[in-house]
Amino acid sequence: MKATEATTISVGVSAGSARLRVLERSGWFAALSPALKRELLDRAVVRRCAARSLIYAAGAAPSGLYAVLSGEVRLEHSAKSGKFAFYQGLRAGDFFGLLSELDQSPRFSDARAWTETTVLQLPHAEFQSLYRNSAPAREAFVALICENLHTTLGILVEEHSAPPRSQIAHILLTLSSREPDQAGEQLKLTHEAIAAMAGVSRQTTSKILHEFRQTGLIAMQYGQLSVHDAARLRDIAEA
Template identity: 30%
Template sequence: MSAHLNRLLQQSLWTHCLTAAELARVRADIRQQLVPAGGFVCRNGEPVDHWHGVADGLVKISNVTSEGRTTSYQGLRAGGWFGEGSVLKTEPRRYDVVALRDTVVGCLPRNTFSWLFEHSLPFAHVLVKLLNERVAHIMTTLEQDRLLDPCTRVARTLAAFFNPILYAESDRCVKVSQEELGHLAGVSRQRVNRALHKLQELGILRSDYGVVTVLDVRRLACFEPLAGRQAEGNVQNVSTRFDALQLVPR
């Protein structure tokens, strides 16, 4: 097994709930996929044969409408898994997954995934939490596309990289360029630059070339350019949800 896949499995939350025999089967069956920047990890309409995890790099989950408009659903960095809902269904995939930089992906076969789902109750519980978090993220994305200003969109996009249900790592640094953030948040690189400067001035993060260090994840997750009681209420609501996420057993 490659070093990339070994690290992916070590830092994945769901592997910690498996028995030694179950983990051994996963390690024997998982395969590595190398995807160049701009290449497709998965394509809309393809059959779903694997569950995928990002071992190294960065991917964007998106779709293109019949009018040619691209909708970005989520960005995933190393340690994140995607597509469990698609694996559980028998229909073709309904979205594209594109590598924003050279990326290494772990591919767990559908048969192995289904075997774990049927034989491991702790694994099934983890999947329920993942699926529930996907629904919450989609709702946030819909709000983001319709209501939020560019700075808030950048803040929410960055905050998603530190969701404790999706990522086991507690490192507050993420390697991401302004161009990549723009692709994920659906804004221009210039607006990303302005947003990062504003968030840095507020003491929420520190922006360096190709790296963002988050100093306050809660403030990042609930950032909104609002004033008065409405903003305070939004901060309290999002902070309460983030605190609840931190209590999820790892």
């Protein structure tokens, strides 16, 4: 897959703008003080990313904190065996890239724009300046990494306790409900990607998706998927 670079298109985000409203879908960002929001936005840049372009690569040095403004970002990781292990999809309002900024470690995963995507980037130097010199910012960043850790632990618990049918139903519901402004949008997901997220084989995933399609819960066509009966999927996810 060819990797292309994202393009910086503007600096800052105006208060009250549509982009600011997208960021406030994040409970973490919405809870920040007005002064800290303004500080973050004044230091940030907006980048437009072509579909399938790399925002950053696994093993790269930290390059800042990011938030999705539109489109979709996928965090992808390959195990030492070479097995593909895509593990997270991010939509508008989601923040990512914090861990490497906090501990100065190389990036653990590739961050790839899956469709045409716009992201907000708080560059590395700006992040570090805020983290070192602003106690409110430092407390906020620690709160965000704790929130992310709780989410990750919750996903791990689900993967190890729920049956594959429930896991896949939960994944489809989560991904289909991330952008309320774009209800009904088809998800661009391969069976391989869903299998990696659920931690099950591709064969098992294909069998379950076929069942969901046959019973009218979802529709699938040419690598795209849409949820038709969220209520019944939710019953399966919670079983």
